[in-house]
Amino acid sequence: MKKNGFKAWLYLLPAVIFLGVFMLYPLIDVFVYSFEEGYNSASQTYYGVGGYNYDYVLHDPYFMQALRNTFILVIITVPLSTGLALLISLALNSIKKLRMAFQTIYFLPYVTNTLAVGLVFMILFKKTAYSDGLVNVLINLFGGGSVDFIDGPYWAKMFVLCFYTIWIVLPFKILILTSALASVNETYYKAARIDGTSRWRMFTKITLPMISPMIFYLVITGFIGAFKAYSDSVALFGTDLNAAGMNTIVGYVYDMLYGDSGGYPSYASAAAIILFVIVLTITVINLMISKKKVHY
Amino acid sequence: MKITLKNLTKRFPNRTKNMPDVTAVDNFDLEIPDGKLIGLLGPSGCGKSTALNLISGLETPTEGKIFFDSDDVTDVPPELRGIGLVFQNYALYPHLTVMQNIIFPLENLKGNKKLTKEQMKRKAEEAAKLVQIDGLMERRPSELSGGQQQRVAIARALVKTPRVLLLDEPLSNLDARLRLRTREEIRRIQRETGITTIFVTHDQEEAMSISDLIIVMKDGKIQQTDKPQKVYDDPKNLFVAKFLGTPAINVFVGSIKHGKVFIGDDPVMPVKGIENRPVYVGIRPEGFIPDENGGLKCKLVGVEVMGRDTSIISNHYALEGETIRAIVDSDQAPDSESGEIRFSVKPHKLFIFDKETEERIYINNED
Numbered sequence: 001m002k003k004n005g006f007k008a009w010l011y012l013l014p015a016v017i018f019l020g021v022f023m024l025y026p027l028i029d030v031f032v033y034s035f036e037e038g039y040n041s042a043s044q045t046y047y048g049v050g051g052y053n054y055d056y057v058l059h060d061p062y063f064m065q066a067l068r069n070t071f072i073l074v075i076i077t078v079p080l081s082t083g084l085a086l087l088i089s090l091a092l093n094s095i096k097k098l099r100m101a102f103q104t105i106y107f108l109p110y111v112t113n114t115l116a117v118g119l120v121f122m123i124l125f126k127k128t129a130y131s132d133g134l135v136n137v138l139i140n141l142f143g144g145g146s147v148d149f150i151d152g153p154y155w156a157k158m159f160v161l162c163f164y165t166i167w168i169v170l171p172f173k174i175l176i177l178t179s180a181l182a183s184v185n186e187t188y189y190k191a192a193r194i195d196g197t198s199r200w201r202m203f204t205k206i207t208l209p210m211i212s213p214m215i216f217y218l219v220i221t222g223f224i225g226a227f228k229a230y231s232d233s234v235a236l237f238g239t240d241l242n243a244a245g246m247n248t249i250v251g252y253v254y255d256m257l258y259g260d261s262g263g264y265p266s267y268a269s270a271a272a273i274i275l276f277v278i279v280l281t282i283t284v285i286n287l288m289i290s291k292k293k294v295h296y
Numbered sequence: 297m298k299i300t301l302k303n304l305t306k307r308f309p310n311r312t313k314n315m316p317d318v319t320a321v322d323n324f325d326l327e328i329p330d331g332k333l334i335g336l337l338g339p340s341g342c343g344k345s346t347a348l349n350l351i352s353g354l355e356t357p358t359e360g361k362i363f364f365d366s367d368d369v370t371d372v373p374p375e376l377r378g379i380g381l382v383f384q385n386y387a388l389y390p391h392l393t394v395m396q397n398i399i400f401p402l403e404n405l406k407g408n409k410k411l412t413k414e415q416m417k418r419k420a421e422e423a424a425k426l427v428q429i430d431g432l433m434e435r436r437p438s439e440l441s442g443g444q445q446q447r448v449a450i451a452r453a454l455v456k457t458p459r460v461l462l463l464d465e466p467l468s469n470l471d472a473r474l475r476l477r478t479r480e481e482i483r484r485i486q487r488e489t490g491i492t493t494i495f496v497t498h499d500q501e502e503a504m505s506i507s508d509l510i511i512v513m514k515d516g517k518i519q520q521t522d523k524p525q526k527v528y529d530d531p532k533n534l535f536v537a538k539f540l541g542t543p544a545i546n547v548f549v550g551s552i553k554h555g556k557v558f559i560g561d562d563p564v565m566p567v568k569g570i571e572n573r574p575v576y577v578g579i580r581p582e583g584f585i586p587d588e589n590g591g592l593k594c595k596l597v598g599v600e601v602m603g604r605d606t607s608i609i610s611n612h613y614a615l616e617g618e619t620i621r622a623i624v625d626s627d628q629a630p631d632s633e634s635g636e637i638r639f640s641v642k643p644h645k646l647f648i649f650d651k652e653t654e655e656r657i658y659i660n661n662e663d
Binding site for chain 2: 185187188190191192193194195196197198201205206209210212
């Protein structure tokens, strides 16, 4: 038994070392930094220990802006993208002809280069000297005035950011959900049909419960992914996100470390720990709900 | 309720391109009497499940008509036909409890058929009691044994009091012991409810033991429809004779010559009024009598004593198949286990079939 234990650890060693060095140690380190006031990474010195970093971060208007942006992004994109993905998957599942073609089309954004997607969004939304962007052309067509989506009002920018995020995460969710739908045994629907079950009831009473594990998986990973959003914002609004008012928590952490106003690892650590606590709380709540709702 | 099938045919397009359609059900003409338990029997792939699906309405026939009593239900969707269907894998909803599963069909009722919560619960409990699972109502299917799941599936099919109950291979997922018990159970439930019940099976013993009527199918065609004993005693063709009975019937290549049935060169029985022709001769295992003066000369291979009966295993050059298995009373068992053994044959256990069509040639030795 003892020998087996030793062997097991030996086999686990490579993974344990890597996880320890690159995951566990930094995590503990960040936690420690977040309580060290005025930590300087070059000289490895600090003035004192306490909650000052948290106090600073939580009173920093830029952080509050980032926090608000992140929450809005999460609350809008996670339900919308999951719902949309479910609708599209259901449609894909119900057609027979051209199903493969459509599946490929819907999966394309997933393998498309982010820069290419960014370019498409430029064409759609960016105001240039020559055009106001395709969306504005459409708005003008219906008699509306042009809106500056990239440098304009807050909600216009937030709309573009949410739109972009949903667009990016949709293909993966569709992929997961179409395979989940396809794996539901056909005889359940036959049995339901014999019993005169309406389509809506089949969906809510059979399809949804059957694929609920997958939906919860997508919701949980969706929440985590959206809370960690940063690159999408950069792709749309450039690197000076504070000025654009479109910063996210991860963006704030980055700025605190390396940005123009950077060089404050203590503040960055405190912000990172706050994000960690938020994500942990939301995930635990998610898991608790899924335990109640997802059976078998 | 009486079910009538008229020229019922179902063809599926072939999966391989440019090949002719596959005919799963071929020109069924059948009348299923009211309140009986009917076994639809045939080897796998013979179209029996398709036939069941046609009756249920899950498949639409290519040709022909289906009548429930005098109503033409050919174009009636399954939910309006008043049928209960039990699937081979039971298709119980895994996320619902037994109670919720049984109540599911009732919750679909609309309009003036709509029931109150109380009525639904009472009906579900009645159905559960009938199949004796009333103590398991709060469990989920995964917490039940195969036999219990089967009962839940039957209860769910019965709760709407269907006009017809259809069971697709109801026993194939159960172990041998449970299978015996469950088939008695199906018999009992059918008797108690009096609902016309059709069950599909590939197990001839299952069909023989509980059906009022057996329909034997092969390649989409009905081979014979009769009472179980009649199908066994009076098979219409070689296929039916071979398909029913354990141990299986012994088939020989033989001929009719000068008013006698020959197996190889051994004369076994006189026949009247049949001209000389090559035939297949089938003899049921219980149709052999060890007899020193018997016509059929076989090479003894072994003797298996099984308590009440003894089975004599022997060989004959004209045999189609591996060995001859004859079942005789223990006191008729041969002394040695090798050498030659001679049999005479019980006339009503011997059937002859046309060599080409494999149809039965009826022997009438009385005047």
